[in-house]
Amino acid sequence: MKRTIVQEGAAALRAAARNVPPENIGSPELTTLINDMRRLLANEEHGVALAAPQVGESLRLFIVSDKALQREAQNSPDSTKALSDDSGEPAPGKDTRPPAAARRPPATPYQVYINPVLLKLSRERSAKHEGCLSIRGVWGIVQRAEKATIRALDEHGREFTRGASGLLAHIFQHEMDHLEGILYTDKALEVFTEKEDAQRSADKGRA
Numbered sequence: 001m002k003r004t005i006v007q008e009g010a011a012a013l014r015a016a017a018r019n020v021p022p023e024n025i026g027s028p029e030l031t032t033l034i035n036d037m038r039r040l041l042a043n044e045e046h047g048v049a050l051a052a053p054q055v056g057e058s059l060r061l062f063i064v065s066d067k068a069l070q071r072e073a074q075n076s077p078d079s080t081k082a083l084s085d086d087s088g089e090p091a092p093g094k095d096t097r098p099p100a101a102a103r104r105p106p107a108t109p110y111q112v113y114i115n116p117v118l119l120k121l122s123r124e125r126s127a128k129h130e131g132c133l134s135i136r137g138v139w140g141i142v143q144r145a146e147k148a149t150i151r152a153l154d155e156h157g158r159e160f161t162r163g164a165s166g167l168l169a170h171i172f173q174h175e176m177d178h179l180e181g182i183l184y185t186d187k188a189l190e191v192f193t194e195k196e197d198a199q200r201s202a203d204k205g206r207a
Helices: 028-042 066-075 166-179 194-206
Strands: 049-051 061-064 088-090 111-122 125-132 135-145 147-153 159-165 190-193
Touching: 028 049, 028 061, 049 166, 061 166, 066 166, 111 166, 125 166, 135 166, 135 194, 147 166, 159 166, 190 194
Parallel strands: none
Antiparallel strands: 049 061, 061 111, 088 111, 111 147, 125 135, 135 190, 147 159
16 A cells, blocks of 8 residues: 555644664664665655655654755754753653764765654753645644754664754654654644745734
8 A cells, every 4th residue: 555644633743753673673664764765855845855654654753854954064064063062952762872883874865764762952942943745725823842963773773873963853752752742833822824834924024
């Protein structure tokens, strides 16, 4: 069956996703899922990331597009930091032990994050403009941490840890919410339609 991006109301969007069994990484089934997600994301003009629950698969996996990575590299390059850095706080209930073999993922299009763990969020937060491919025609404002550190496996089963700021940190938090069955509208300070969003932008332009 051809996969599509599911919309609000789909059961997978409200379930806590399961870890991908290590023995399944690199399997034909998981490779097909990742390729399907890449194909779907490539067709979305404004899409920058996609989580497996958004295609109906309740698995702890998400991908980030090359568009997002290029924008992040231009604006605020991400970096890997020691977990002892006191500029942030551990994500509640998460494992904060340093990984055995931390490394940056390769700089390739559509980075894959399998069984990701959010290790740390910065204390500094700001209101972010946010949308979702599974909630069409609606936008919102969500408070997000400015920096985030995540540990995951790539599509070959290799572990890496990545710290990010700006857009990529924002993406990490949005996608990790998807893996917990949380939609950004659950956290939004304000939600508005595309028409209302366009009007807001026009009003700002006239200010």
